[in-house]
Amino acid sequence: MPTRDELLAFVTSHGGDVAKRDIARAFGLRADQKAELRALMHELDADGALARRGRKVHVPGALPGVVLADITSRNADGDLMAAPVEWDEAHGEAPLIIVDIPRRSKEPAPGLSDRVLLRMGDPQDGQLIGRVIKVIEKARRQQLGIFRAAPHGGGRIIPIDKKNLGRELQVPQGAEMDAQDGDLVAVELMRQRVFGLPTARVKERLGSLSSEKAVSLVAIHAHSIPHVFPPAVLADAEKARPATAKDREDWRDLPLVTIDPPDAKDHDDAVHAIPDPANPGGFIVTVAIADVAAYVTPGSALDREALLRGNSVYFPDRVVPMLPERISNDLCSLRPLEDRPALAVRLVIGPDGRKTDHSFHRILMRSAAKLAYAQAQAAIDGVSDETTEPLLETVLKPLYAAYACVKKARDARQPLDLDLPERKLVLKPDGTVDRVIIPARLDAHRMIEEFMILANVAAAETLEAKRTPLIYRAHDGPTLEKLSNLRTFLQTLDIKLAKSDTVRPSVFNRILEQVVGTDVSVLVNQVILRSQSQAEYAAENYGHFGLNLRRYAHFTSPIRRYADLVVHRGLIRAMDAGRDGLPPETTPDHLAEVAAAISVTERRAMAAERETVDRLIAHHLADQIGATFAARISGATRAGLFVALDETGADGFVPASTLGQDYYRFDETKQALIGDRTGEMHRIGDRVEVRLVEAAPVAGALRFELLSEGAYLGGARRPGRADSGPAKRDFPKAKRSGPRSGPKPGPRPGTPRRKKGRTES
Known part of the structure; x- marks a missing residue:
């Protein structure tokens, strides 16, 4: 057995990211020694000397094999230096990595402030070295803002970023580049004067905020989301021709149905269920998914663009698709009564709801009907229409019976069951907010969600059994x-x-x-x-904690997620079902790079979607300054409180300096701000009443004043010290002259993303 020091030295020397089997192999341990090794590793974990990352362990403060990093500087030798994007400050300052740029690389050369994906190599002379795999994001040498024209030429730039609120830029006369009042523009900073506002020159007009769908345009440009398809990609899409029954199983007589939101434009999954005659009490559930791999082949212009985008981005007023409409809304959309290629999985469900067997098939199908969630649910509840009436006995009732069976296994598995309703914005024709609703959560939603989870599990199991590389959906x-x-x-x-x-x-x-x-x-x-923890894509399987599953892969939405397209190609290769499967040269290392890249695009999409909702609601509330709202405290920091309004779910900030003339300290244990003298406590989850003081629609920022009194430690008001002075009720609310905005709220953990009425885990 290795000693503690020997084990730590081994983990550190291997990049700080090794599995237990690697340790056992390196030290020549026998099978009967593995329990002792496990105990030693648990001991080191409890002491904080080792930490777990999936199924691997690392020395806290060590970097994984593939690192997302920002290039921050150059060293004395002129080498670019990068710092990891994610780093736990408890381990000190983030380490600097020398950026190794391959001589023969198709990637653009990285520069200062670029974000890159690095593969870590062996340290040299104590210095970390990372080789560039991919340039994820080029530095923004320009700033974005809204141009406000001055009467006699020139104007000002209103920043769109919450961090820069109050930091306007001045545009001199002649530097406007024909920008009109209200335009979203990209500007370049000019040489600065000693006094006055910083000056800038308009470099590009990006669109007018007076037009429909302009708010999402801000997020698209702020996050550099590709939203215009290059001509080569559109040409690829136009050349595609509908797939035929050649080399496919003909399942056109099977009455599969799609169940989606009423406004869905693409339909990428269809379902069917029947009782299993060979398995009394059990069912055969079929899930058919659009065969995107038939049209998007590896290495094509379509494929390269899909990988660059990583996923579709869903804004309240528009969608930025991963694939052109010719593919997503036409050839791959499972329209009713039209022939469509699909990849289907037939799931055999036992009487206890557990999956006992499954098989994958490459098919040609014909959807029997297009249903909305509420429409399907109404039919089951006794209110049929001309579409659902013919399907009620033969299609819908067997589907719901199969779901009732599957739900037994789900309840026994006990995935994480958080109750955090998701709000949806309903827009007017001009793109502004009409109202905010909480859509009803129906059994129809839960049924489709559970069938999709079963299909995803089956995909991961099949690819593992066939030893085919895949991208997992992992959640530590x-x-x-x-x-x-x-x-x-x-x-x-x-x-x-x-x-x-x-x-x-x-x-x-x-x-x-x-x-x-x-x-x-x-x-x-x-x-x-x-x-x-945050779910991510990974080439290494460390399970899905939230769903309580040992293996899980995204298979059911290849129209809008690149990870699903990779899984489809893997299944085609594993089944030997065509030449458009995963290329033979694909390795786990290559898929690790893809997984890291699409995890970044997923987080980019989430941030852009969240910011757009914030801007739309800030626009909606901008004319209600002085109004009072019921809210809950959703977060607490040293700087103040974050609140979420009950009616709209809008997020806003209450600066600590406006709470009163007490001094409020942040108590991390209680997740609260507590007054030094009065003991008054404002804690997350508290119901409060707030007044809107300021709205910055362009940045999506709202500032509130707290009207409610907090709770008091010990249940009653009490002075904290002998010289504490009077209680808060004796002080007026602190007022400020002029607007003041709080700091940008950090990424607020929201509910799991839900598209098409189902949870995105």
Whole structure:
């Protein structure tokens, strides 16, 4: 057995990212010694000397094999230096990495402030070195803003970023480049004067904010989201011809149906179920997914653009698709009564709801009907229409019966069951907000969601069994640090979370059940959500904690997610079902690079979608300055409180300096701001009343004043010290002259993304 020091030295020397089997092989351990090795690793983990990353361990502060990094500087030798994007500051300052640029690379040469994907090599003379795999994002040498014209030429630039609120730029006369008032523009900073506003020159007009769909245009340009298809990509799409039944199984007589939101333009999945005569009480469920791989072949212009985009981006007022409409809305959309190619999985479900077998097939299908969620649910509830009436007995009732069976296994599996309703914006014809609704969560949604999860599991199992490389949808469990913080917080609510190195979703579910219907229900749901890790794409399988599944891959949406297209190609290769499958030269290392890149595009899309919603709601509320709203405190920091309005879900900020003339300290354990003298406490989850003080629609920022009194430690007002002075009720609210905006709220953990009425896990 290795000693503690030998084990740590080995992990460190291998880039700080090794699996237990690598350690056992390196030290020549026998099978009967693996339990002792496991105990030693647990001991090091508990001491903080080792940490878990999926199924691998690393020395805290060490970097994984593939790193997303920002180029920050040059060293004395002129080499570019990069810092990892994600780094735990508890381990000190982020390390600097020498950027190694391959001589023969198709990638553009990286430069200062670019974001790159690096493959870490062996350190040289104590210096970390990373070879460039891909330039993820070129530096923004320009700033974006809204041009406001001055009467006699020139004007000002209003920043679109919350971080830069109040930092306007001046555009001299002659530097406007024909920009009109209200245009979104890209500007370049000019040589600055000692006094006055910084000056800038308009470099590009990006669009007018007076037009429809202009708000999402801001996010598209702010995040550099590709939204115009190059001519070569459109030419590829136009050359595509409908697939035929050649080399496919003909399933056109099977009455598959699509069930989607009423406004869906593309239909990429269809379902069918029948009782299984060979398995009393069981069912055969069929899930058919559009065969995008038949049209988007590896290495084509379509494929390169899809990888660059990574996924479709869904804004309230538009969609930026991963694939051109010729593919996504036409050839690959499973329209009713039209022949379409698909990749189908036939799932055999036992009486207990568990999947006992499955098989994949490359088919030609013909959808029997296009249904909306509410339409399908209404038919089951006794209100049929001319479309659902003929399908009720033969199609819909068997589907719901199969779901009732599958739900038994889901309930036994106990995935993480957070109760965080998602709001949806309903827009007017001019693109502004009409109202905000919380769509009803129907059994129709849950049914499709559960069938898709089963199909995704089957895809991962098949590719593993066939030893075909794939991209997993992976979700690690909470870190020990987050569990410790959560445990401490729950103690303040007299809720116990047992101490353990590992935890299952069922543990969180039991806690959530305790608070159903109580005042702290929303609070506990939010805090448990924030304790979770973020799901990502990975070539290495470390399971899906939230769904409580050992293996999971995205298979069901290849129209809008590149990861699903890769899985489709893997299945085609594994089944030997065509020449358009995963290329033979594809390796796990290559897929690790793809997974890292599309994880970045997914986070980019989430940020852009969230910011667009913030801007639309800020526009909606801009004429309600001075109005009061019911809200909940959704976050607390040293700088102040974040609040979410009950009616619209809008996020806003209450600066700590406006809470009163007490001094408020942030208590991380209680997730609250607490007054030094009065003991007044404002904690996340508290219901409050707030007044809107300022709205910055362009940046999507709202600032509020808190009208509600907080709780008091010990249940009553009390002075913190002998010289504390009077309680808060004796002080007027602090006022400020002129507008003031709080700092930009960090990425607010939202509910799991839901597209087409189903949870995106």
